[in-house]
Amino acid sequence: MPWPDNQPDLLDKKEIDELNERFKASDQLLGIKLTGDFQPFTQRNDIFTRAFWDKSVRSKHTEGFFQSYRTAFTARKGDGFTRKDFALRNAAWSVSSILSNRSATEGRREGFQAPVVVDTPIADDRVRTSDPALESKEIKQLAKLFGADLVGVTDIDLRWHYATRVDSRDFEPAPNDLPDDISHVIIMGHAMDAELVSTYPSALAGASSGLEYSNEAAIVTQLASYIRNLGYEAIASMNDTALVIPYAIKAGLGEYGRNQMLLTPEYGPRVRFSKIFTNLPLLADTPKPLGIRQYCELCHRCADACPPKALPYGRPTAQVQNRSTITGVIKWSSDAEKCFGYWAKLKTDCAICMRVCPFGSHSPGVTERLFRRIATSRYRKLAFWWEFRRAMPSRLKPAQWWRRLVIR
DSSP: OOOTTOOOSSOOHHHHHHHHHHTHHHHHHHTOOBOTTOOOOOGGGSHHHHHHHOTTTOOHHHHHHHHTTTTOOOOOSSTTOSHHHHHHHHHHHHHHHHHHHTTGGGTOOBTTTBOBOOOSOOOSSOOOOOOHHHHHHHHHHHHHHHTOSEEEEEEOOGGGBOSSEEETTTTEEEOOOOOTTOOEEEEEEEEOOHHHHTTOSSTTTHHHHHHHHHHHHHHHHHHHHHHHHTTOOEEEESSSSBOHHHHHHHTTSOEEOTTSSEEBTTTBTOEEEEEEEEOSOOOOOOOOOOSHHHHHHHOOHHHHHOTTOOSOOSSOBOOOOSTTSOTTBOBOOOOHHHHHHHHHHHTSOOOHHHHHOTTTSSOSSHHHHHHHHHHTSTTHHHHHHHHTTSOOOOOOOHHHHHHHHHHO
């Protein structure tokens, strides 16, 4: 059902129909399926923003969750929730936090509810680029030089942009504008530390998210600065401006999984993504189906492991769980209220679904490469049978992680 305050200001129905037609072939190839009531998502309705204005979500637990990322955490006796665990998590987030808070008085939470402000002015004269394919190759290598693990390029697609962004002073809708000549989006993937991820759920594990958000804050700023020095627009973006998963799919970096994450061939779901919107002449990647999504149709390990039972079973549908679900997209959709409610009580993020995913939970090696090859082929049922008969890696105890730290 459409929510009253989730009406798109960015696109009207005619424009959506034109974009659907333009991207029809690639949508079909990549398994992107929209219904007639599709609406661009309003960022005010994402579950983290709702926790500030929506009385049905906001509680003492959600307030305690956000406060714990500063200094107001309460250490517990439980393994993974000690003072050191929270301290490391918060330290990992600190660079990202400095960036996101610097424009707070202007209502811009950079990287989350507004693009990152890059101080580099756009050069008056442009470097001439005659070969978009070569330029794309250079940009990808430079992104990796700055620290990105995965890089792809795709065309701008306004269907996935927020209809409105959020003014972080009062959490009311704000314009989500980009220059008219933006033509491409550079998508970068940032792999999370495998050992930290293996300690989920714990405050310690939250450092794996914070590290990559802090790292990507530097990477998007650096790459955007480079492009602006060439004389082209480059808008650095993290979780703001647009939904990154559809863009990452379009850039060929992975496929959407039952656990609501992008599953990549290289790292499974343990990847964070950032993006740069630019008018630099580039050649968009031509993605191809990877076979990961078809394996997810067989597998339900993440749904089984989810403590609040927020993840779906069955095949993808257009069912709207609540106002934090985008309208008109056939996909697996979680109950974000249940999910974040559990996070709030933990006072840290829970990514058990990431930890148990067959694509990324096992140690890299010949056996893992063989599994992925079979799992993404027409013999995926054999891989499914194999996966559920081999021992799933056990959770790494946070205390064990700390012991390993001093003997490395």
